[in-house]
Amino acid sequence: MPAPKSLLGRAFALLAVFTAERPSATLSELSRHSGLPLSTTHRLVRELVAWRALARDEEGRFTIGLRLWELGALSPGALGLRERALPYLEDLFEVIRHNVQLAIRDDLEVVYVERISAKDAVNVLTRMGSRMPLHATGVGLVLLAHAPHDVQERALASPLKRFTEHTITTPQALRTALAAVRRDGYAISDRQLEPITHSVAAPVRGPNGEVVAAVSVVVPVETRTDTVLPAVRACGRAISRSLGWRTP
Incomplete structure (x- = not known):
């Protein structure tokens, strides 16, 4: 042609x-x-x-590039990570009955590639295809904690936008939070984006063990995070296995 x-x-x-x-x-x-x-x-x-x-x-x-991924994620026919993850996200939603999210990192931002929400779920600011800063979200903390060192240092040196009085806004607090994520294997974002919600997030790993995405639930602030954490971590492991990761 x-x-x-x-x-x-x-x-x-x-x-x-x-x-x-x-x-x-x-x-x-x-x-x-x-x-x-x-x-x-x-x-x-x-x-x-x-x-x-x-x-x-x-x-x-x-x-x-990732911009086409963002646009493609808006299409019912989007392929790849979202499709592999969707059955497990739906299982997690049946347990939580609030908001379930899947996200990836684009430089110093989170891009949400899937979200499942109940009609009466607690309100969230995110939607599929939207972006948020890494430091203020559960999925962002997971992704940043496992990002390359230079990415972490750039995030620590960047202005940390405040959304609520609970938002992490200092490099030292962020560094401490990232260390806790690596130690514990999950992240809890406590009222960082909105004062009425908690976000509980876990990593999704690719075949080589690298963290390629993160899954989270957003629940009302009165919800005990320890009651939803096991389901979130199980979902992250299940998606990881579907991508080819095997537990060491």
Whole structure:
């Protein structure tokens, strides 16, 4: 097929290069498979990376970016982590009957890729596809506690936005909270986003044991967190096993 002439058509031609069989590509491969000149490919790829539609890995190859994941998570046909996790999230919801959430990290933010909520559940600020800072959420604390060291240091050096009087707002308090998450294997965010809720979160691990996501429940502040914690941790382990992780 001839190379598209419109800007939108050229951008989609580049994105269409990526398939399940070819999840990453170099600049020259993108040019060759899309039929676009190398100079045009370079310019468009730079813009797509800035928009987070593409990402560049450590080897200099390009992959689909998280922004497209966010948009794809809004589609009923979204694949991958969300679909693997959904049966276990539904089981957790049947136990909790409030809010159940699945999230991943994008730099210093949490992106929610799934949320199940009862009609009369306690109100939450999040929705599927929304973003929140890492320091103020249960899933964020889990993800940050297991993030690379440079990510943790950048988070500690960044302004920590206050949402309530209980929000973690100092580097020392955040450092202490992250150490507790690594020690205990879970996080409890106590009234950090809203004064009426607790968030209890646990890690989701990939095949190599790396933390790739976090699952949480958000419950009314009067709920005892120890009554929901075992179910949350069991859900995290079940999703992890479905992704290929095996208990050491």
